[in-house]
Amino acid sequence: MATPKNFAGLPNATAASLHRSDTVDPDAFSAIVRRNAGRMLAVCRRILGNEEDARDCVQDAFLSAFKNLARFEGRSTIASWLHRIVVNVAITRLRRRRWFREEPLEAASVRFDSEGCRIVDQAHSLRLAEAVFELHQRKSIVREAILDLPAGLRAALALRDIEGYSTAETADFLGITPAAVKVRLHRARLALKQKLEAMIEAGQP
Amino acid sequence: MSSSRRVLRKLRGWMNRRLPLLLTCAEMDASVVDYLEGELSPDQRRRFHLHTRLCDDCRSFLESYRATIAVSRSAFDHSTNELTGLLSAEHSQPRRHPN
């Protein structure tokens, strides 16, 4: 392992500044941990839906980052480099769960008649769009609905819609094709939409 | 659902499947991800727009679908730094490291 350097002044340090001195400054690394742990934990929670696994992943990610610090090339910020590492750790953990690949991925709410026409539950149509303002205020309810999605769907939605990775990047993380990402993404959005509509219907938000 | 509504839907479905420029709702649905990713060809995009202009159900579906994305994006806005520091204490004593 090449010697990690002092990286005070991050998150925008470049490779050049990382390689300036020759010893690891534990205080500097703690500063990085403090600055990034919350966001990384949040990412892991979204992907894994489980607090304990999420914490383990963040620890693993920091260990991995520490070991691989020499490979940080400064092409991105430290924050986005760590973000990628922790997403990879979380996805690896997710894939270890037996049901990750096996869970049924049927489309949740869309149904069409024999002519390919949308069969719409009139009670639901438009209510969601109208309730957007309220849903923006009631974030915890939306978060719960997202965490409640099946893991394989949630991962696609978390990476693409929440973390803002591209479809290609999401495909890389998940080890599936971009086309498969789109299928999961669509199903995840439909499932979430259905959950939110059911909550609105029940007068929850 | 009323029977006149069902008849109208049937009629619309019949037209959508037979007229060359029209999409069925199922086809619209199948291309909604590509539409939002900006990956439809200009021609496919025109058909998509035409369908949503003609079909109330798909128009409201698209609105709710977009709302779902926007809402999930904003749901985690303020949760990022709430637990900063929580891990710095644990970091010095990792519990386990797989493999």
Ligand SMILES: [Zn+2]
């Ligand atoms: Zn339609």
